[in-house]
Amino acid sequence: MKIPTVRGAPRPPEIPKTEEHRFPCDNCGGDMRFDPGGDRMICDHCGNIEGLGRASPAAIREIDIRAGLDRGGAETEETRVLSCPNCGAQVEFDPAIHAAECPFCATPVVTDTGTNRHIKPAALVPFGLDEATAHAAMNDWLGSLWFAPNGLQKYARKGRKMSGVYVPYWTFDAQTDSAYAGHRGDTYYVRQTVMRDGKPVSVQVPKIRWTPKRGRVRRFFDDMTILASTSLPKRHTDALEPWDLSALAPYAPQFLAGFRAEAYRVELEDGLTEARARMDAVIARDVRMDIGGDQQRITSIDTRLSNVTFKHVLLPVWVAAYKYRGQSFRFVVNGQSGRVQGERPYSKWKIALAVIAALIVAAIALFIYAAAEGGGISTGGLSLPSGGGAGWLSE
Structure with a gap:
């Protein structure tokens, strides 16, 4: 489907500079942060707790795709971002930070003063797991790895800080009608x-x-999620699924207090192209089911899309990036479910020992088999080939 771009629409008004996502404590003046798993803000300095009221999910608005592609009908915002020179991640930082480490690849970087204008998030899934719980999930996952270096888990357990990052996604809705x-x-x-x-x-x-067979299939796609980040390997973020999008809350900066938000790098049009390819695969499966029989041949599918809408949403991910023996490795933990995925080093010595052990076992098995074939094993008791030495006793 070719989505036309509306031309001649008025440009959106200038957006003021980014507001700081900082919320001072009414008790001590320190910075409050969002407390994962609860609708509240907490102050780490004095322990003060303030309730955080959520807006109704009904306030989450779907945006017509034409308005989004034109940018004239989608609300935009301007944020100050850090651009990592190694992995290219663009992560939002507040103006008080002047130097930091990239949460995705552990590269030391100095923040720039550039700003990024993008479509404002419509909703997010708040963090449901705190850092300690995510760290425990990561350590359990590390402990289950085969052929990992002995020092890997010990290294990760040295109190290495994990970063809570809201990762950008596009969601798409569409009604499809396909003649085949x-x-x-x-x-x-x-x-x-x-x-x-x-x-x-x-x-x-x-x-x-x-x-010959002809027919029509119809399907409504609801909240198809497309990763809008290029900072993490897609195979890792795909492995974090499924996401429970019923937990989406209308976007509010309070949810970002104490966390970071990554700016999207996959543009809306590219996200729509990927979503369309995934929709086509599902539609082809529907067509095969509708054709029936033992085998199917599809000659053509003509799909018309209507009521195409999108949202820009943020999903919670805990990220651990560290260097081990000169190489960078990354772990990601689903901040909603605790599912873990990541990169890992291998111990060459453990692999070599395993190979040697396997060869020894194979050699022993071959020796026993050869002895049995040669008649050295008797049915009346245990015996081995005779000859030489003190010999073998058997009953």
Whole structure:
């Protein structure tokens, strides 16, 4: 589907500079942060707790795709971001920070003073796990790894700080109506005579009867999520799924207090292209089911999309990035479910020892098999090949 761009629309008004996501404590003046797992803000200096009221989920607004592609109908904001020179991540930082470490690759960087204008998030899934719980999940995962260096888990347990990052995603809704043409294949059998070992044998041979088929399939896609970040390997973020998007809350800066938010690097149009490819794969599966039979051939699918809308949402991820023996490794933990995925080093010595052990076991098994084949194992008791030395006793 080609989504036309509306031209000539007025440019959005200038957005003021980024507001700091800082919320002073009414008790001591320190910075309060969002407390994962609860609708509240907490002050780490004096322990003061303040309730955080959420807006109704009904306030989350779907945006027409044409308005988003044109940017004239989508609300935008301007944020100050850090651009990592190593992995290219663009992470929001407040103006009080002048130097930091990239949460995605552990590269020391100095923040720039640039700003980034982008479509404002419509909603987010608040962090449900605190750092200690995410760290425990990561350590359990590290402990389950085979052939990991002995010092890896010990290194990770040295109190290495994890960063809570809201990772950007696009979600897409669309109503699809697809007309298709193809063929249905039904299996039937015919009896034929074939020669086997010089003798005629009657066998059942499968054949396919193809019948032309046309029809329509319809499907509504609701909140198809597309990763809008390029900072983490997609195979890792895909492995964090599924996300419970029923927990989406209308975007509010209080949820970001104490955390970071990554700016999206996959533009809306590119996200729509990926979503369309995923929709097409699902539609093709629906068409095969509608054709039925034992096999299917699809000649054509003509899909029309309507009511295409999107949202820019933020999903919670705990990130641990560290260097081990000169190499960078990253772990990610789903801040909602605790699912862990990541990169890991391998111990060459452990792999070598495992190979040697396997060869020894194979050699012993081969020796026992050879002895048994040579008649050295008796059925009346245990015996081994005779000859030389003191010999072997057997009953």
